[in-house]
Amino acid sequence: MVLHASFGIEYPPASELGLDRFKRIADRAERRGVNVAVENMCTAKGIARATTVLERVDAPRLGFCFDSGHHNARKAPEEDMLARFGHRLMALHLHDNDGMDDQHLLPFDGTTDWAEQMRKIAATGYKGPTALEVMHWGYEALPPEEFLALAHERAKRLEALRHA
Numbered sequence: 001m002v003l004h005a006s007f008g009i010e011y012p013p014a015s016e017l018g019l020d021r022f023k024r025i026a027d028r029a030e031r032r033g034v035n036v037a038v039e040n041m042c043t044a045k046g047i048a049r050a051t052t053v054l055e056r057v058d059a060p061r062l063g064f065c066f067d068s069g070h071h072n073a074r075k076a077p078e079e080d081m082l083a084r085f086g087h088r089l090m091a092l093h094l095h096d097n098d099g100m101d102d103q104h105l106l107p108f109d110g111t112t113d114w115a116e117q118m119r120k121i122a123a124t125g126y127k128g129p130t131a132l133e134v135m136h137w138g139y140e141a142l143p144p145e146e147f148l149a150l151a152h153e154r155a156k157r158l159e160a161l162r163h164a
Helices: 016-032 044-056 068-072 081-088 114-123 144-162
Strands: 002-004 036-039 062-067 089-093
Touching: 016 036, 016 044, 016 062, 036 044, 036 089, 044 062, 044 081, 062 068, 062 081, 068 089, 081 089, 081 114, 114 144
Parallel strands: 002 036, 036 062, 062 089
Antiparallel strands: none
């Protein structure tokens, strides 16, 4: 399961109540054998909220979901959550963009350096699936079957880079 630590333009301040809620989620996840991954966001405040949760809630079933599009369009370029929390990586949301907006493009259609990104993911020791989080936006001219075939081909390219 993947969660945002907070969402929207105006993030509420981090609080003990919010952290307590994540601790309760982590406890329930542990009892049910479910992983819960906190996703990196695009904005400095969103990154700060996810960082706070990952730093303050140390639970075996609470980890990190790396969203490549959020990372590429981040508004706090000095923060590399994959480098910081890669040891807790549980899920991937891979997609591309122009480096400015969260566009959910197919990989290789934006500005992400995929060879470097997949090398960094491989270095974490992550063994889970190479999962895309792409949208049909901007690809409306393609029939759904062709879009899915293209997405599959791109995922295979990413997988090859990850295991190179």
